Amino acid sequence: MGDWNLFxxxxxxxxxxxxxxxxxxxxxxxxxxxxxxxIAEALVLDSLSRELHPADGNARVLEATRLSPRLHPAxxxxxxxxxxxxxxxxxxxxxxxxxxVGALFLFTGQYRFNLSDWCLDELLGPLAEARVPAxxxxxxxxxxxxxxxxxDWPGVVDLCRRWPTLPVVVSEWRIRRTQRLAYxxxxxxxxxxxxxxxxxxxxxxxxITGRWGAGRLLFGSNWPTFNPGMTLCPLTLxxxxxxxxxxxxxxNLRELVAWCSPxxxxxxxxxxxxxxxxxxxxxxxxxxxxxxxxxxxxxSLAPHPSAGGSAPAADEFVRFGRTGERPSGMRxxxxxxxxxxxxxxxxxxxxxLEATVREMERxxxxxxxxxxxAGVTSDEAFGNDIVAEAVRRHPERFVGFTLLNxxxxxxxxxxELERCxxxxxxxxxxxxxxxxxPEHGPLVDVACQWAxxxxxxxxxxxxxxxxxxxxxxxxxxxxxFIAGHTTTAYADLMKRHANLFVCSCPLxxxxxxxxTVAAIGSDRLLFGSDLQDLPIAWGLGPILFARLPAEEKRLxxxxxxxxxxxxxxxxxxxx
Numbered sequence: 001m002g003d004w005n006l007f008x009x010x011x012x013x014x015x016x017x018x019x020x021x022x023x024x025x026x027x028x029x030x031x032x033x034x035x036x037x038x039i040a041e042a043l044v045l046d047s048l049s050r051e052l053h054p055a056d057g058n059a060r061v062l063e064a065t066r067l068s069p070r071l072h073p074a075x076x077x078x079x080x081x082x083x084x085x086x087x088x089x090x091x092x093x094x095x096x097x098x099x100x101v102g103a104l105f106l107f108t109g110q111y112r113f114n115l116s117d118w119c120l121d122e123l124l125g126p127l128a129e130a131r132v133p134a135x136x137x138x139x140x141x142x143x144x145x146x147x148x149x150x151x152d153w154p155g156v157v158d159l160c161r162r163w164p165t166l167p168v169v170v171s172e173w174r175i176r177r178t179q180r181l182a183y184x185x186x187x188x189x190x191x192x193x194x195x196x197x198x199x200x201x202x203x204x205x206x207x208i209t210g211r212w213g214a215g216r217l218l219f220g221s222n223w224p225t226f227n228p229g230m231t232l233c234p235l236t237l238x239x240x241x242x243x244x245x246x247x248x249x250x251x252n253l254r255e256l257v258a259w260c261s262p263x264x265x266x267x268x269x270x271x272x273x274x275x276x277x278x279x280x281x282x283x284x285x286x287x288x289x290x291x292x293x294x295x296x297x298x299x300s301l302a303p304h305p306s307a308g309g310s311a312p313a314a315d316e317f318v319r320f321g322r323t324g325e326r327p328s329g330m331r332x333x334x335x336x337x338x339x340x341x342x343x344x345x346x347x348x349x350x351x352x353l354e355a356t357v358r359e360m361e362r363x364x365x366x367x368x369x370x371x372x373x374a375g376v377t378s379d380e381a382f383g384n385d386i387v388a389e390a391v392r393r394h395p396e397r398f399v400g401f402t403l404l405n406x407x408x409x410x411x412x413x414x415x416e417l418e419r420c421x422x423x424x425x426x427x428x429x430x431x432x433x434x435x436x437x438p439e440h441g442p443l444v445d446v447a448c449q450w451a452x453x454x455x456x457x458x459x460x461x462x463x464x465x466x467x468x469x470x471x472x473x474x475x476x477x478x479x480x481f482i483a484g485h486t487t488t489a490y491a492d493l494m495k496r497h498a499n500l501f502v503c504s505c506p507l508x509x510x511x512x513x514x515x516t517v518a519a520i521g522s523d524r525l526l527f528g529s530d531l532q533d534l535p536i537a538w539g540l541g542p543i544l545f546a547r548l549p550a551e552e553k554r555l556x557x558x559x560x561x562x563x564x565x566x567x568x569x570x571x572x573x574x575x
Contacts (some may be wrong), residue, residue, distance in 0.1 A: 003246055004235075005040050006037075006038060006041070006250050007043070007047070007254060008041065008228070009103075009135075009195050009220035009248030009253050010041035010044070010105075010127075010171055010197060010220040010223075011042045011044050011045070011076075011182040011221060011222075012032055012046060012222075012223070014047030014057070014060065014064070016051060016224075017051055017141065017142050019540065023224065024510055025047075025224055026214045027065070027068070028067070030044070030071070031071070032226075033223060033510060034228075034308070036311065036314070036545060037232055039221075039228065040230075040250065042063050043103055044061055044072060044073060045076065045105060046064065047171050048060060050107060051142075053078075053085075053160035054077055055085070056096065057076065058101075060413075061073045061075070061423070067197070072102050072257065074101060075101050075104055077106065078111055078113070079119050079122075079123060079251070083286070084161075089126040089127070092104075092123075093127060096132065096260055097130070097259075097260045102256070103126060103169075103256070103257060104134050104135070104228060104262050105135045106134060107137045108136060108317065109137065109150060109178040110137075110139075110140050115155035115156060115159045115208065116155070116157060116158075117138070117162060118404050120159070121162065124159070124162075124166060124193045125162075128165045129167055130167075131259045131476040132166075133256040135169045135171050135195065136169065138150040147172075147174060148173060148175075149172075149175065149488040150172065150347065151181075152172055153181070153185050154187070156293075157185050157192075160185075160188070160192050161188070163191075164381055166191060166451050169192075169193045169194070169199065169378065170182070170193070170194050170195065171195040171220065171222070172195075172199070173198050175503055176200055179199075179201060179204070182261050183347075192216070193216050194218070194288075195217075195218045196217055196218060196235065197226055199224070200420050200477070200533050202349065202531060202534070203211070203349040203350045203535065204535065205238045205266050206239050206240055206349065207350075207533075210240075213327065214240070214244035214245075214252070216253055217248045217252070218253050218256075219249050219253070224530065225509070227508060227509060227512065227542045227545070228541075228545070229321055229541030229542045229544060230538050232508075232541060233540050233546075234322050234538050235248055236324035236537075237326075237363060240527040245324075253395075267442055275412075275494065282437060289407070297429075310410045316552075317544040317545075317548065317550060318544060321545050322406070326363070326364050331365075331366045332525065332527060333365070333367050333541075333556045333558035333561040334365050334367070334368035334528060334536070335459070335501075335526040336526075336528030336533050337371075337529060337530065338370065338376075338530065338531065338533050339353065339356065339370050339386055339398075340383055341533070346370045353390050353393065355388075357538065359531075360397065366397075367396075367565070368386055368397065370400060371401040372386050372387050372403050373533075374386065375429070375431070375433065377433070377435075380404060380416070381416060384402055384403060384423075385423075385515075387400045387402075388420065388423035388424060388425060391423075392423075392424065396442040396509075399426055399427060400420075400423075400425040400427070401425060401428055402416060402429065403429040403431070404417070404447055406437045406443035406446070407436075409443070410436070410443060410446050414450070417448070425571045426457075427451075427458065427568075428447045428451050428456060428458040430444065430458065431461040433461045439462055439464035439468070440465070443496065444472075447473075448472050448475070448476045448479055449476065451479035452475075452479040453477065455479070456477075456479065457480040457570055458482070459483075459523060459566065460482075460484055466493055469489075469493060473493065473499055474497070477497075477499060478499075478501050478505070479499060480564055480567070481501055482501045482526065483501070484499075484505075485503060485506065485515055486504055488502075488515070488520060494521075495518065500559070502524060503527075504525055504527050504542075504543060504556065505543075506534075506539070507539075507542035514546055514548060515546050522552035523526055525556045525560070525561070526564075528560060540555065549555065
């Protein structure tokens with residue numbers, strides 16, 4: 001089963017602020033991306049609405065979406081009250097209906113407004129009456145990791161309770177440590193839904209579907225900020241029913257946007273605004289209002305929504321990502337995983353050991369290099385014991401790494417390494433970035449020396465500057481260094497050092513996998529899921545859909561790590 005009839009809830013076209021040369025951004029680019037991923041339709045915003053002001057972007061997106069009936073316009077709005085900003089709320093809803101605009105986005109972070117009654121209720125009243133879906137986007141345009149956990153959940157709950165007939169959708173950059181608040185909000189508000197592009201939580205789709213039902217989730221990619229495969233694969237590979245997958249994939253959104261099914265004809269179309277404020281395309285005698293709209297004859301609008309097709313799958317990996325049906329011989333090796341998430345500072349559904357082993361087997365992960373959650377923010381010895389127990393119970397499945405905390409000092413670090421070696425751990429994990437120890441601090445060398453002496457793999461969340469990385473790779477040539485998160489900063493020195501590799505987590509952008517492989521080579525990139533922090537399928541998606549030869553994908557998805565494990569770590573001595 002693979003025909004999910006996907007309807008993407010959030011895509012943005014146009015020359016956005018962070019657009020680099022060669023990056024996809026046009027409606028044509030979006031359609032090509034949709035074809036590759038098997039996405040039938042998309043709800044589309046313009047970058048001007050997202051970044052500058054809704055007025056010009058709302059007009060321009062109507063032009064962009066006329067390219068294909070598979071593209072459906074979405075608009076943004078500001079709080080009412082400034083006369084020249086936007087039409088009055090009743091008129092805004094009327095225009096949305098006339099133009100088949102299915103949803104309204106409230107970019108609270110970009111435009112610096114809140115969800116209070118005095119700020120928004122004048123706008124929300126007509127929306128609630130018409131049941132227009134309102135997407136709340138709390139982060140600023142162009143946000144990087146600072147966009148995490150920005151949702152005002154108390155404000156969302158209050159808004160939902162004031163307007164119980166208003167469909168409300170939260171669309172975060174990333175929901176991580178506030179998910180317990182999100183759960184309470186779902187408990188409190190039957191009209192609340194979550195768009196999935198920012199919900200990067202291990203087995204999160206399964207958890208929400210099981211507890212609140214599939215009706216609370218919408219598939220969305222947030223293209224081109226993110227790679228569509230990041231959301232698509234956790235859905236197509238989710239451990240839920242096909243019926244629930246189809247609802248999340250597009251059924252829920254189609255129900256929400258049905259409010260604006262257009263009448264037989266419409267008599268308004270937008271004009272394009274020149275930067276000077278003049279109007280293009282005006283005919284003699286036409287009256288143009290202050291928002292750049294002109295009354296024309298009856299117009300024929302495409303039905304909303306309208307399903308479309310997609311191109312054939314390029315290879316077996318793309319087919320797996322699109323359908324969720326994995327060939328029996330397709331197996332993966334994972335260089336980056338956490339254990340011990342059953343009780344963590346944020347919720348990890350299905351975080352016990354045996355459930356994790358079942359999840360790995362279900363998704364084809366035959367072996368994973370693992371370390372603890374506990375050592376990242378708390379007691380590393382406690383966490384290392386959890387990992388050692390996992391290795392004892394499943395030696396064929398896990399390669400255990402000792403997680404160290406340099407704050408303990410040189411002698412304590414060595415004692416922990418020696419203790420964990422006797423427990424069967426065969427690699428090292430460093431994460432000074434989270435522990436508050438300098439990435440260039442001298443005690444990093446204690447771990448590197450151990451790895452060099454025993455030919456072990458050592459993975460660090462971040463190794464610091466290229467100069468630091470080159471010093472370590474040169475000083476400890478028998479250690480195998482892995483940069484824990486995707487970077488091309490070491491591309492030049494990787495040409496000189498065969499003992500340096502990069503983990504694939506995360507490949508956020510639509511072409512990040514291809515760009516990384518072009519910079520460092522497919523033989524130096526290792527698939528890493530960051531399991532139980534992130535969904536395994538979330539990490540698989542960008543690689544499965546990458547525009548790379550199938551043989552290069554095989555290297556990244558397991559071939560490279562299998563080769564490294566034959567050389568490092570698994571044959572190491574006890575120390």
